[in-house]
Amino acid sequence: MSPDTRPGDPAIPSAADQGARRRTVLRAAGLTALLGATGVTRAAAAEPAEAGGHDVIVIGAGFAGVTAARELSRGGLRPLVLEAQGRIGGRTYTAEFAGEKVELGGAWFDEGHPHAWKELQHYGLQRTVDQAPEVAFFPAEQGYRAYTPAEGFGRLAELVTPVFDGSKEYFPRPLDPFAREDLVRPLDRTTLIERIDALNLAPVDRAWVTGNLGGLSGGSARGSLTQMAQWWALSDWNYDKFSSATSSRLVHGTAAFIEAMLADADADLRLNSPVTRIEDHGSHVRVTTRRGTTYRARAAVVAVPVNVWNRITFAPGLPAEYRRLAEETVAVPSAKKIWLHIRSDQGLFYAAGAEGVPGLGDVIPTQRLGDGHLAYAFSADPALDVTDRAQIQASLRRWVPDAEVLAVRGHDWGNDPFARGGWTYKRPGQLTGPLRAVQRPVGRLSFAGSDIALGWSGWVDGAIESGLRAAGQVLGR
Ligand SMILES: Cc1cc2nc3c(=O)[nH]c(=O)nc-3n(C[C@H](O)[C@H](O)[C@H](O)COP(=O)(O)OP(=O)(O)OC[C@H]3O[C@@H](n4cnc5c(N)ncnc54)[C@H](O)[C@@H]3O)c2cc1C
Known part of the structure; x- marks a missing residue:
């Protein structure tokens, strides 16, 4: 210089x-x-x-x-x-996979997102909603069990909601997390897992909650309660809105x-x-x-x-x-997102893992293809290779033993030198x-x-x- x-x-x-x-x-x-x-x-x-x-x-x-x-x-x-x-x-990255446009990073928008929503309207960008799963797998006493989506997500909503008890008081204006800083400050020392464990859930119920929230947090022992609770509050303190924040994406x-x-x-x-x-x-x-x-x-x-x-x-x-x-x-240091082209007799299946189990954390279907269907998965497992179809297929077979993974495309955000996290x-x-x-x-x-x-x-x-x-x-x- x-x-x-x-x-x-x-x-x-x-x-x-x-x-x-x-x-x-x-x-x-x-x-x-x-x-x-x-x-x-x-x-x-x-x-x-x-x-x-x-x-x-x-x-x-x-x-x-x-x-x-x-x-x-x-x-x-x-x-x-x-x-x-x-x-x-x-950390948004539109790519091609299985003949479709997919997102390897951020993807979903909701009208509850004030700034993004305003921009989407301004630029006239069209959204689309993913196809709903036909069956949902959740942890059971031994392995995993299939539920109808209504049954499985209904139970998940009942289990997850108490984690955020009190969040209307401590996050009364969710876009301003310091509105009640006096209440938030002591809670901000709490990890997500400490809060979940304070609920004294049965082991299977705990696996459902940690699988869901632990996955979103990239590790319930690493992340804070307040981060997830603010997202909950931003979703009107309501499970349906909380989960639907990840259902509509941009056509282009x-x-x-x-x-x-x-x-x-x-x-x-x-x-x-x-x-x-x-x-x-x-x-x-x-x-x-x-x-x-x-x-x-x-x-x-x-x-x-x-x-x-x-x-x-x-x-x-x-x-x-x-x-x-x-x-x-x-940002979550080991975050990965993987797209899968799956062929399976189960049709469009959703699969939720228990936190800490190696491999895929959860698998969410998006659409049927001519041959099989498209789904994406998240993982915070440092040992998962997002390019290894066989490893990913083996992980998927925890839930669906007949599932065949035809192709994968993922991004390892933790190993991306310009992100170093998801x-x-x-x-x-x-x-x-x-x-x-x-x-x-x-x-x-x-x-x-x-x-x-x-x-x-x-x-x-x-x-x-x-x-x-x-x-x-x-x-x-
Ligand atoms: C797997 C995944 C799923 C997600 N899902 C959603 C979702 O569904 N909906 C949603 O709204 N959000 C989602 N997000 C979050 C969202 O993608 C991010 O919050 C957002 O894109 C971050 O934008 P940013 O501009 O803050 O940072 P970034 O997007 O990370 O932008 C930073 C830029 O800086 C560049 N850079 C880094 N170092 C240098 C350097 N030394 N010199 C020059 N440039 C540099 C990077 O290359 C990058 O382009 C997701 C993120 C991930 C990873």
Whole structure:
């Protein structure tokens, strides 16, 4: 990084300049315009030796970063988005499998998600609902037992609901988790498993509850009670809404959603540009990528997952709360999502495991295919290889011995170097501890990401919420 690579501090453009500048996101970035429907086919950008002329640098092109970029451009600033990978979307990832569009990361939306819902309406994005299971397998005294879905999910609702007793009092306004901080603070030290065990459930009932909530949390001994209880409260303290938050997805995928938002931003995007160093010089920031290119701007929005904050060198170093959060991890470190093409006499089956059993945690069908059906599964088992069809078939046969897995496609989020974890699930103490501190700017840096959202943290909605906040901080300077 030599001093002669520093471009001049760009001036904030006039309104007329801004109008003249409205153009596609790919304009000056040296990219070939390959806005494929899946968003995975963009050409790699050839980074110039040096670049400047932007007001703000946004690091990370997930929903948080893209929201921030769009808002900054709406506010009259010219953002540059630096994305490590060859695609945008981050922990949302639309891919092809068994001739269908599938999501390897975030997928489901609900009208209870205020920010995401507003954007979906704004961009006119259509949703679809998955086909319902015809049979449901749950843990039994020995192995697993088949239930009708009404029976099985009815029982699950009865077992899960008491875990959240009192949440109407401690989360009376679910989008503001600190409305009754006096009640939340002591509870925030509790792990999910401590709360479940306080209910003294029979072993089979405990297996149902830990299988369901432990799976969602990525490990009931790791995660906090308050994270799940806030999701419960956000779902109107109601099991049906809690479970239906994961039932409707986008016809054209999350890729179409984020492409629509990015196309609406007057921002430049550079793919394949992992940021390694962020310097705050008081009057400006300098951001360096792995290839050694340095960019200069007045401010930066850091919109990468908390789990990778410690992979970037900050100069000066980040305050202790930021480092602590990144060391502890916020997103589930071993989260995996796997799509399966299944052939089985059982038809569309749902299967729930008991927590801690190796392999797939649960299996949820989505649609019938010409041959068999499509289903997805979650797992937090570090030993599960998401590419190993035979291992996945063996795991599936716990529930359905005749099931044949024809193909698999998964993503191991914990081993993804630019995620180092899956969906957000806070550990005890993180909500009432460092969360609010890390939402505040540090000098010329603002931070964004679903991991540090207030409301639907762990969802796309939270990413959008945080991107709006970070852009507001920069614009309000
Ligand atoms: C398996 C799974 C299932 C989920 N299911 C749902 C769901 O059904 N519904 C829902 O709403 N949400 C769901 N989520 C959560 C949702 O996907 C995330 O909350 C959201 O996408 C996070 O967005 P973000 O912008 O905060 O972070 P990310 O999407 O992680 O974006 C961060 C970006 O930063 C980039 N980056 C990282 N390091 C660097 C670097 N050094 N330099 C430059 N760029 C960098 C990354 O490549 C990435 O593009 C799920 C997540 C997972 C993993």
